[in-house]
Amino acid sequence: MVDVIKKNIKSVQESLFSSVGSSVLTIATSYLVLNFFRGMFGFIMSSDKDWLAVLNNMQLYMVQAYPESDFIRVWISVGLTFVFSGISIGLWRSEDRSNISVIFDRFFKVGLGLLFFTIVAPTFTSYMGNDGSVITEEVFSRSTRLGILIPTLIGTVGFLVLKNVKINFSYNNSDVVFLYLFIPVVLIWFVKLPVIQLDENRDRIMPDPLMPIANTTKIPWSVIFVLFLLSYFIGIYFKDVKRLKNIMSISWFLLPLLIFSWIFKKPVIEMNEVLTGDIPIFVIFFVVGLLVVLFINNPIVKKYYSIYLGVVLVGTLAGVFISIPMLAKACLLLLSLFSMVVPAVSTSTQGKRSLIIIWLVALVTLTFLLRGGASETGIIVPGSSIFGGFSLTWLLAIFGTYVSFPLGVMLALGRNSKLPIVRIICTGIIELVRSVPYITWLFFASVTLAVFLPAGVEFNLIVRVLMVTAFFSGAYFAENIRGGLQSIPKGQYEAADAIGMSPFQKTGLIVLPQALRAVIPTLVSSAITAFKDSSLVTIIGLFDFLTIGKTVIDNQSVPVNFVGHQRENLIFVAAVYWIFTFTLSRRSMKVEKRLGLGER
Amino acid sequence: MLSMIAVACGGSTEEVVEEVAVEDEHDHESTLEQVQERGFLKCGVSTGATGFTEVADDGSYSGFDVDYCYAVAAAVFGDYSKVEFKQLTAAERFTALSAGEIDVLIRNTTWTQSRDTELGNDFGPTTYYDGQQLMGRKADGLSESSTLADIDGLRVCTNAGTTTEKNITEGAGLVGATIELVTVEAFSEAIDKFIAGECDIVTTDGSGLVGRRAVNDALNDWAIFPASPISKEPLGPTYRSNDSQWADIVNWTVYATIIADEYGVTRANIDSFDYEAAPEMGRLFGKNDGELQTKMGLSADAYYNVVKQIGNYDEIFSRNLNPLGLYREGSYNDYWNNGGLVYAPPAR
Incomplete structure (x- = not known):
């Protein structure tokens, strides 16, 4: 025990007070950080802050005006995401085990931090009164301080003892996620929060009475936690099925599309359109794909392959401009991509069979998702859109990434193309888009784009924002991917040429997989940037997460009166963004590790 | 993966195609016909202005400007809830109006000469006199x-x-x-x-x-x-120029609330009110033939619905602004024969 303390003191001495200069730096920085913390604590605790402005508006923050009768759809969306996470964590369960003392150590450190901050927290805080005088009030009395200090001290010492006792118990690193999630799930059943109650004059009863958390919050989260746990065990059970991992990866890409087009949106399906539109198109394209797979390697047919591919490609491009059903356009695009891959794979019966299965599954998925996406929503919202608040933030971030990533790949390939026209156009787009700030593009979308469009053409503002976002992040993706393309040795291209691969096969099978793998870290950071940048839409009046905190709640007057409580909301918004981006970046680090990046 | 790309591309463009087709047909229609065909009113409001445009914790709208959006919807459809709100920043409000994204702008917008003459807008009667x-x-x-x-x-x-x-x-x-x-x-x-x-x-x-x-x-x-x-900051509804039918509908929605206030017709007493004694109210509410309203392209009881569902000017004012300490007495927003500026032409 004494040795441990001595060792710690020594390490502190070495790292913080090794010389006069570093001692001065340490003291000055600690002073600044401490004062910042004390100021922050005083701000949060001061009585002129109304944190109910945040708590009372949780529903507005998350889904804005989404009707309460359809909340089950929101819960299903959240639940599905958790179930998918559970299965994935189970499937990719790490084999690393840690001793239980690691957990005790973590709790010990949290305890130490809590102790430290309880000791340094200010007793008094002050704010400006209406008449300009400074009002000082006690926010952290001695009894509260002791009330926190003593249990924390006991706990911290307990964990210190526990972590140094040799307990021969180790746990799997993946399991511990559930312990950390279990704590809040248990807490929501016991914690009481202040709630706004009105008296008969519709005035707020102050101080706000404490109430248990509503069942409509507690029960869904508990159910989701149980499902999460169950799906984790399912994942572990099927851990060795390799194919399931592939299916899971693809499902992760499809999940947001399913949520946005079917679950969240509640499309009104008109059977008439399905029967006369979707099914015939589906059958035609399935048959064409089937024929391609079966006969493409027939020597007679193969001669006409390039003509066929040309026709499909031209059809795809033309489809963008002519008026045919959306599904036909998407199927054409899918068919042209599919046709490029087919000749190399459909050489054996085995290959043909899996190609047909892939084609069928892809077409069914596409038809299904597009039907949901193209149909009218059955949700009646007393506002402008069923997306608002956090759901809009996610919509912008996810669709922004989904559209801009393929666009970025195409722009990057185009910029490296040997054809001068393609190269000039792609370089032009990239440079034009990147040289203008994102905010300017947003203003362009909101104010100017509508004027540029031909008379009568009208896009929804969200669609316009998605369009500029796609191009903007697409240009950045393109430059990242170009970096990856340049990292591929010339020998790879030459080898592909040597075994007689077509340009499409060379790009699709040799170049891109290596190039993308090399730039995963930058791609992830671009995706995180896209998530954060989605908050910029607040300046063009879209009701995203930040707008609600910044301009909406600040204006709620009767009867809740949250006017002037903008800063509490801004702190909350910042905290939520931090939690999400931090989690995302931690997860992406794990993914990088798994792919073995940086270990070559 | 491939289908994902296709779907992603599709997701953002499908609305485009539909709307192009629909809008082409609409090109030569009047605003009223567009609104009626669409089935709801698109009303431009503020992103947030205490008392004028507020969004409650369940996402519902309220406020002085919002109530006038509801009133116009009530006049056109007989159902105040048939309105879609578009929150607009000060910078985009006029562009949104001229691009046809909204049918009427009720967003505490000051009526000025340049806005009236240069931007292709027309201003309706002032609903709130600010300064x-x-x-x-x-x-x-x-x-x-x-x-x-x-x-x-x-x-x-x-x-x-x-x-x-x-x-x-x-x-x-x-x-x-x-x-x-x-x-x-x-x-x-x-x-x-x-x-x-x-x-x-x-x-x-x-x-x-x-x-x-x-x-x-x-x-x-x-x-x-x-x-x-x-x-002087006269605030009121704004609409596109050169559509006098639509302008009349919006203007008379405001006037109807003012006239109802003059006669003391409220949401509470609207059905028990003696219309024989006040023929102007009878004409406005379509109690006889309602020809005044039907000629405008509305139903005979359009303005009855406005006052029945939303209330008269005084009700709208006190509901939204009294809790903020804004009162009509002694202000420009008082009734014209109390020394204020709130005045409506006669309904006949």
């Missing part, structure tokens, strides 16, 4: 009777790029007061700076100042002056 005022601390020696000359040498906070900023610079220059202008992006920041003591004066429309003083419980600490505002 720019200043607010300072009584502890600094300011009172309700202070004038612009008293702010000499003080720091004034206001939001940038608005007429507010120009008015105060112009006004202070005229009386020879030198002020230090602190401009921020939004009024809420200006008032935060004022509370934190970073400026001595905050200025914006009087309604905003009165509202903030009331919710901050600072009636005895903050003074609003000068008594007659330094600018």
Whole structure:
């Protein structure tokens, strides 16, 4: 025990007070950080802050005006995401085990931090009164301080003892996620929060009475936690099925599309359109794909392959401009991509069979998702859109990434193309888009784009924002991917040429997989940037997460009166963004590790 | 993976195709026909203005401007809830209107000559007469009777790029007061700076100042002056030029609420009111043949529905603005024969 303390003191001495200069730096920085913390604590605790402005508006923050009768759809969306996470964590369960003392150590450190901050927290805080005088009030009395200090001290010492006792118990690193999630799930059943109650004059009863958390919050989260746990065990059970991992990866890409087009949106399906539109198109394209797979390697047919591919490609491009059903356009695009891959794979019966299965599954998925996406929503919202608040933030971030990533790949390939026209156009787009700030593009979308469009053409503002976002992040993706393309040795291209691969096969099978793998870290950071940048839409009046905190709640007057409580909301918004981006970046680090990046 | 790309591309463009097709047909239709065919009204409102446009914690809308959106929907459809709100920032409001994204703009917009003549808009009757005022601390020696000359040498906070900023610079220059202008992006920041003591004066429309003083419980600490505002800010509905049918519908929706107020017809007594004794009310509410309304393209009882569902001017005003400390008595928004400016032409 004494040795441990001595060792710690020594390490502190070495790292913080090794010389006069570093001692001065340490003291000055600690002073600044401490004062910042004390100021922050005083701000949060001061009585002129109304944190109910945040708590009372949780529903507005998350889904804005989404009707309460359809909340089950929101819960299903959240639940599905958790179930998918559970299965994935189970499937990719790490084999690393840690001793239980690691957990005790973590709790010990949290305890130490809590102790430290309880000791340094200010007793008094002050704010400006209406008449300009400074009002000082006690926010952290001695009894509260002791009330926190003593249990924390006991706990911290307990964990210190526990972590140094040799307990021969180790746990799997993946399991511990559930312990950390279990704590809040248990807490929501016991914690009481202040709630706004009105008296008969519709005035707020102050101080706000404490109430248990509503069942409509507690029960869904508990159910989701149980499902999460169950799906984790399912994942572990099927851990060795390799194919399931592939299916899971693809499902992760499809999940947001399913949520946005079917679950969240509640499309009104008109059977008439399905029967006369979707099914015939589906059958035609399935048959064409089937024929391609079966006969493409027939020597007679193969001669006409390039003509066929040309026709499909031209059809795809033309489809963008002519008026045919959306599904036909998407199927054409899918068919042209599919046709490029087919000749190399459909050489054996085995290959043909899996190609047909892939084609069928892809077409069914596409038809299904597009039907949901193209149909009218059955949700009646007393506002402008069923997306608002956090759901809009996610919509912008996810669709922004989904559209801009393929666009970025195409722009990057185009910029490296040997054809001068393609190269000039792609370089032009990239440079034009990147040289203008994102905010300017947003203003362009909101104010100017509508004027540029031909008379009568009208896009929804969200669609316009998605369009500029796609191009903007697409240009950045393109430059990242170009970096990856340049990292591929010339020998790879030459080898592909040597075994007689077509340009499409060379790009699709040799170049891109290596190039993308090399730039995963930058791609992830671009995706995180896209998530954060989605908050910029607040300046063009879209009701995203930040707008609600910044301009909406600040204006709620009767009867809740949250006017002037903008800063509490801004702190909350910042905290939520931090939690999400931090989690995302931690997860992406794990993914990088798994792919073995940086270990070559 | 491939299908994902296709779907992603599809997801964002499908709406485009549909809307192009629909809009082409609509090109030569009047606003009323478009609205009726669409089945709901698109109303442009503010992203947030206390008392005028508020969004509650369940996402529902309320406020003075919002109620007039509801009123127009009630006149057109007989159902106030058939309205879709578009929150617009000050910068986009007129573009949104001229691009046809909204049918009517009710977003505390000041009626000015240039906006009326240059932007392709027309303004409806003023629903709220506002005017720019200043607010300072009584502890600094300011009172309700202070004038612009008293702010000499003080720091004034206001939001940038608005007429507010120009008015105060112009006004202070005229009386020879030198002020230090602190401009921020939004009024809420200006008032935060004022509370934190970073400026001595905050200025914006009087309604905003009165509202903030009331919710901050600072009636005895903050003074609003000068008594007659330094600018005129008539706020009312705005619509596209050259569609007089639509203009009439919006205008008479406002007038109907005012006339109902004159006769004391409220949501509560609308069905028990004696229309024989007040033939003007009878005509307005379509109690006989309702020809006045049907000629406008509305149903005979269009304005009956407005008052029945939303209320008269006084009800709309007191419901939304009285809790903020804004009262009609003695203000320009009082009834015309009480010395105010709220006045409607006769319905006949």
